[in-house]
Amino acid sequence: MARTALQKLSALVLLASFTAAVDVAIPLNPARDAPVISPSHISLSIEADRWTSWSGTTSRNEFFYNTLDNLKQITGAPPNIRIGADSEDHTFFRSDVDFQEAVFPDPTANTPYPEAASLVVGDSYYATTRFLPPGTHVTWGVNFGAQNLTSAYLSTRSIVKTFNSAEVKKAGIVLDYLEIGNEPDHLVKDGLRPPTYSSADWVQEWTSFANNISLAAGITEKSYTKFITSSLAGLKWGMSPSKAFDAGLTNSKVGKLISTISQHQYSGNFCSGGDFLLQALMDKYTIRSNLTILVPEIRKTQAHGLKFILGETNSYACHGAPGVSNTAGAALWQIDYSLYASQLGIENLFFHNGVGYKYNMIQPVALDRSSLTGESLATPEPAHVQPTYYAAVVVAEAIDKSTNTRVAEINVDHPWISGYAFYQGSQLQRAVFVNLKGHFASTTTERESVHIDLGFAGNARGGRGPSEMTVKRLAIKTANDVAGLTWGGVSYDTKDGRPTGRVTVEKGKVSEGVDIHATEAILVQFL
Numbered sequence: 210m211a212r213t214a215l216q217k218l219s220a221l222v223l224l225a226s227f228t229a230a231v232d233v234a235i236p237l238n239p240a241r242d243a244p245v246i247s248p249s250h251i252s253l254s255i256e257a258d259r260w261t262s263w264s265g266t267t268s269r270n271e272f273f274y275n276t277l278d279n280l281k282q283i284t285g286a287p288p289n290i291r292i293g294a295d296s297e298d299h300t301f302f303r304s305d306v307d308f309q310e311a312v313f314p315d316p317t318a319n320t321p322y323p324e325a326a327s328l329v330v331g332d333s334y335y336a337t338t339r340f341l342p343p344g345t346h347v348t349w350g351v352n353f354g355a356q357n358l359t360s361a362y363l364s365t366r367s368i369v370k371t372f373n374s375a376e377v378k379k380a381g382i383v384l385d386y387l388e389i390g391n392e393p394d395h396l397v398k399d400g401l402r403p404p405t406y407s408s409a410d411w412v413q414e415w416t417s418f419a420n421n422i423s424l425a426a427g428i429t430e431k432s433y434t435k436f437i438t439s440s441l442a443g444l445k446w447g448m449s450p451s452k453a454f455d456a457g458l459t460n461s462k463v464g465k466l467i468s469t470i471s472q473h474q475y476s477g478n479f480c481s482g483g484d485f486l487l488q489a490l491m492d493k494y495t496i497r498s499n500l501t502i503l504v505p506e507i508r509k510t511q512a513h514g515l516k517f518i519l520g521e522t523n524s525y526a527c528h529g530a531p532g533v534s535n536t537a538g539a540a541l542w543q544i545d546y547s548l549y550a551s552q553l554g555i556e557n558l559f560f561h562n563g564v565g566y567k568y569n570m571i572q573p574v575a576l577d578r579s580s581l582t583g584e585s586l587a588t589p590e591p592a593h594v595q596p597t598y599y600a601a602v603v604v605a606e607a608i609d610k611s612t613n614t615r616v617a618e619i620n621v622d623h624p625w626i627s628g629y630a631f632y633q634g635s636q637l638q639r640a641v642f643v644n645l646k647g648h649f650a651s652t653t654t655e656r657e658s659v660h661i662d663l664g665f666a667g668n669a670r671g672g673r674g675p676s677e678m679t680v681k682r683l684a685i686k687t688a689n690d691v692a693g694l695t696w697g698g699v700s701y702d703t704k705d706g707r708p709t710g711r712v713t714v715e716k717g718k719v720s721e722g723v724d725i726h727a728t729e730a731i732l733v734q735f736l
């Protein structure tokens with residue numbers, strides 16, 4: 210699926226002979242295979258080692274709560290929350306620990322907020338799950354890396370105690386999944402397993418852990434709390450869902466309690482630093498090829514009757530690339546990436562966040578050192594949302610308050626512009642367009658703009674289609690911006706994370722089409 214040099218060349222030629230207008234025909238009815246999109250399509254994965262900074266300890270973290278509740282007010286459901294990742298495999302349970310005791314390595318310029326080397330937690334740590342918005346669906350990871358069943362067992366008992374508490378039950382906060390281990394395909398690299406460790410070894414070990422944990426958690430059928438397997442790091446690491454299926458993952462009694470396969474995916478990594486280009490992330494073809502490589506695994510997973518999710522994902526692994534992952538351009542990447550993923554059968558994307566990570570949607574607490582350089586800050590930077598938070602808002606509004614919204618990619622014959630149509634039942638409601646062409650702080654030429662001529666295909670409404678629309682814009686000054694975005698005039702760059710500003714939309718006739726600027730996303734609401 211990689212583009213050949215010739216294709217790249219022709220894309221460049223196309224750029225040179227810049228097309229200022231493009232015709233699109235939006236199907237009035239969804240194709241039969243257009244997937245239903247979950248109201249929590251964009252969800253959050255949170256690094257376990259600073260979990261209580263997100264949740265709060267003795268009272269909830271109002272800022273974090275508000276940012277989740279904003280999204281719930283748009284779709285009716287808060288984002289799903291997975292707590293785990295690298296520190297999941299360094300977590301031990303000790304009943305006499307208040308909340309958590311973490312030991313962190315020294316910060317470096319590349320990794321200003323490293324993952325804990327060790328994390329010891331008690332009941333009160335898991336119990337802060339109660340501070341999430343009512344109705345939140347949660348995944349908790351337990352330690353598999355340390356080969357310490359006692360610790361995984363004790364954590365599981367504590368997690369179950371939390372979800373059985375009256376307060377959590379009353380709030381409708383539910384445990385969707387227990388995840389046994391993070392990225393078993395990285396255990397060899399991390400020195401936690403011998404170099405000969407294979408998919409078969411992993412399946413055997415996972416099964417014996419899951420036997421115990423299923424009993425500890427009372428998981429007896431898929432319909433109750435379900436298992437996610439350990440979540441796999443990436444196809445290049447030698448393990449894959451298909452290799453795990455081949456090794457008999459779902460053959461055992463407990464293997465049959467797996468309902469979801471979690472794959473992790475990043476477009477690249479910043480683990481050893483390096484210079485990354487924002488336009489390379491904001492690339493329509495890279496976004497597609499980075500996801501289509503997963504298609505064989507998605508189909509295998511579906512053939513086993515299981516759900517496929519990206520249980521951990523983001524732009525560049527190892528917390529993101531500075532000046533790229535933390536920018537407005539990354540917000541446009543996230544919109545296109547998550548909506549394109551829906552077209553391939555990826556049912557949820559958990560964007561990974563940790564305190565002080567560069568690619569976060571949300572910085573839930575004040576930071577006393579720079580997330581970009583690790584330098585200490587004279588005045589701490591207060592809790593705030595980052596540009597990719599706006600991606601979650603835009604996608605939420607496109608889905609709207611419905612558990613039955615269907616989404617279909619619109620064929621846009623343009624190298625920078627992608628589009629998606631949203632349907633309720635069989636009726637076209639909205640469309641999102643993204644213009645990934647970078648307008649940078651360093652761009653000296655006038656901002657580019659493309660006119661989209663809107664038309665319809667298909668037979669609904671007698672083939673005519675709606676004639677009126679409103680257009681809402683994600684206004685971005687430059688792709689490099691790290692703040693100051695507005696969505697239909699509304700800003701989330703506030704002290705409490707709540708939106709401020711009056712909603713503004715443009716009214717127009719569908720027949721007149723719409724302009725989209727370089728580095729912009731728009732939501733078209735058909736009336």
Ligand SMILES: *[C@@H]1O[C@H](CO)[C@@H](O)[C@H](O)[C@H]1NC(C)=O
Nearest residue numbers: 358359360362420421422424
């Ligand atoms: C699960 O493991 C724990 C810790 O090793 C042990 O105490 C418990 O008896 C085990 N339960 C079962 C059913 O094997």
Ligand SMILES: *[C@@H]1O[C@H](CO)[C@@H](O)[C@H](O)[C@H]1NC(C)=O
Nearest residue numbers: 301302303357358359360363
């Ligand atoms: C295993 O975990 C338990 C509970 O956290 C802890 O008490 C014990 O020391 C651990 N065992 C090893 C060998 O680390």
Ligand SMILES: *[C@@H]1O[C@H](CO)[C@@H](O)[C@H](O)[C@H]1NC(C)=O
Nearest residue numbers: 474475476477495498499502
């Ligand atoms: C994503 O695409 C880029 C550009 O082709 C490539 O360099 C990178 O390796 C891809 N990442 C993955 C995970 O496929």
